[in-house]
Amino acid sequence: KDASIQPQYAHQVSITENQSVVSNVVPASTLAHITVYFEGGRRFEHEKNAGMTQLLMMCMLNGSEEKRKIKEKLENSGVRIEIENSADFFGLHFSVHPTLVEKVIPIIAKLIYHTEFTENFINEQKLLLLKDQSAKLQEPFFRSVELFYQSLFGVHGYGQPRLGTAFSVLHIEPKHLAYAYTQDIAQSNSTLWIVTSPKKHEDIPLLVSQHIPKNEKTIEARAQLFSMFPKKQIKVTKDTHSENLHSVCMGLKTISIKDPRQHYLEIMQIYLSGSGGVLSDALVEKLNLVDTVKAYHVHLLQAGVFFIQLKSKQVQDASLFEYLQTIFTSLTKISPSHDALDIAKELAIMGKKHRLQHARELSYDIGSRYFAGLPWEEPRLIEQNIRKTQSDELTGMMGDVMDFDSFAMGIC
Template identity: 20%
Template sequence: MPFSPVHKLRLSSGITLLVQPMPDRLTVAAGVWVRSGSRVESDELQGMAHFIEHMMFKGTETRDARGIAASLEGLGGHLDAWTNHEHVCYEARALSEHLPQVVDVLADITCRSRFDAAEIEREKSVVKQEIAACEDDPTDKIHELLARQLYGAHGLGRPILGTVESVDAFTREHLYANFASRYRGDELVIAAAGGLDPEHLRDLVERHFAAPSGPAVVRDPAPVPRAVSVIHEERDEQQLYLALGAPTPAYSDPRRYGLRVLNTLLGGLMSSRLFQRIREEAGLAYSVGSGLSFLSDTGLLSIQMGVAPEQGREALRLLRLELEKLAAEGPSESEVEAAKMYLKGGVIIGMESVSNRMEHMARQELYTGRYSPPEEHVAAVLAVTREQVADLAAEFARPERFTLGALGPAPGGPLSPAEWPAAS
């Protein structure tokens, strides 16, 4: 299962360039990754990283917003961006023959955006509508609610989009000062995979990228673990939305492989424990599952489901029983083997995509500073034992480790701390 080697270059501008040639591919995927996301923002400037991402598409020295939108679409390509708590990414996908245009437009938007005052005011309206849409979407809102309960005033506890009040207060000076710090050369990782030549890409990047100069980004400290708690926001919904989260180690911790196996057999598959018990056997939920997210200095094992309001307490009872059983007894050998095979397939199938190759390289650099090939990840997953997963379940999957968030109606009144283990 050999994968082509990755070339890592540190350019004179401070930019880190990662390249994985895939000679048999006719396409390329390239991404400009910014090392800081929304978590480094102060309360007053929350939403700034996301707003700057929007402004990158509103006009540069040589292109207006329409020109940016059409730059790759007219070549059969695609340009997009996203912001999360840890990073911002601008990604492009196109035919290999259009690599020069890909680098040109990515450099143009991330180095030469104008931050036009009229466009800023217009985009404030757009982002406030995005905030309103998130407020109206219970699947988004419940995760914001849980994050606030888990992390409090820490950056991880604030919404990535910011608030209407914080967005309204943004000025061009605020935006450009943040841009100059966040988009410095040493804050950028450029990753590309597909049908390309590393030296050709290096020449293009050095020619087109001229990153701004600003003070270094001030990193926030790791979040301090908070006491397990329950929060229930009652509002008129057809369902009661439940989300639970328990802290885990960070991305760099080698136990992440065992935790991935644990998450997969707990709620990551249709054959998983939660799907089978709560949906298939009890018929209480259409959507139920678990997830695992690793960040630079923490992680989160999460569980989510939507149930009829009158069945919320019963669903939580069954969930608690499943977690208690898994923590006490551990999984079966067959569950562990099935989860490992699923994860192995996910890695290998995922690496067929040039976009996934690009993202894999970038995340390795951002979280560990080194590239570890997919075969290393597969080997680490396959080396996980049933005993290791049992130990991890006993440590991290006990119900009393989970903070509970609920959104929607509940007959008999809102869920209280007394109804969830160890909540205070």
């Protein structure tokens, strides 16, 4: 690797009003990565079409004989393909040798924009999606988080299962998929290509512009479903089974990605997690835990989510929820110690640096801010903001989110 090449992040070139290319240079990377994101997706799903975005992406790769052949051509060239289905945007992630970036971009564009779906292949993908649903239902952590989101967001798209339900997927017809493709991809309000490589690829914006349709914005803003819950109402969704081990996910809505205090929750997430963490120590004394407690912070466009996940042999809804809620609310009164806060801040900084070196995570972070209409945050400034965070700012932040909306819990 050329030691003279310095990392460069989020260099953006606009192709049209609603289509952009972002380039990253990560010298330490051994592969190049191409991510194509589209705005929308799961945020606009509801109980009758949940799973549409996942099915659309599966059909993008295997929705016809022609699509399957193009996908196989890419894979035979050493390209690895992954589906990205987040709450606010979705797309495909391609890992490729750096020397092949220019070669595969026209092929990717053909796969996305210049091939059709066929009904028999769509039905095949629906069956595969139903199998994936069944498999995921057997994963306690995945299922408890899904139930937690359902409890927290209700009928809103954020509360719908990522893979849909058997009912919703079986009712998606080819015409529905074709409309979703037109609305979310062919005439997308916003499309983002992200190229991350150990070297510069100066011609990528021009190359992308030559191979994708230049559509202006034609889709009006779509309606979304929102649930209104009384504050402090306890919402628990269960999918209990006969096994002795249960997965519990509990938390609350927080600030959206547009709030500049995101790093407070990232610090708090680390402060609460793991063996020896404040939350773990308290819970081990009261509950029959099998593993350490983990805290998570997810930033979304319309609302953030802060939650903890644990495994326990004993699950009693009311008492467990009451105790966990007490743990949360105590964080608004008791500030972290100086040493504990310093450790959490250093780990938060390390986590940020880690994401800069991993292309899929870097792409997700860029996409999150891009579709929220936010500029890229320079890593140096993020580190400065984390380091200067004070303990009373964290307790103030937790006090704000405690009043933001109600708690929820999912148990599997």
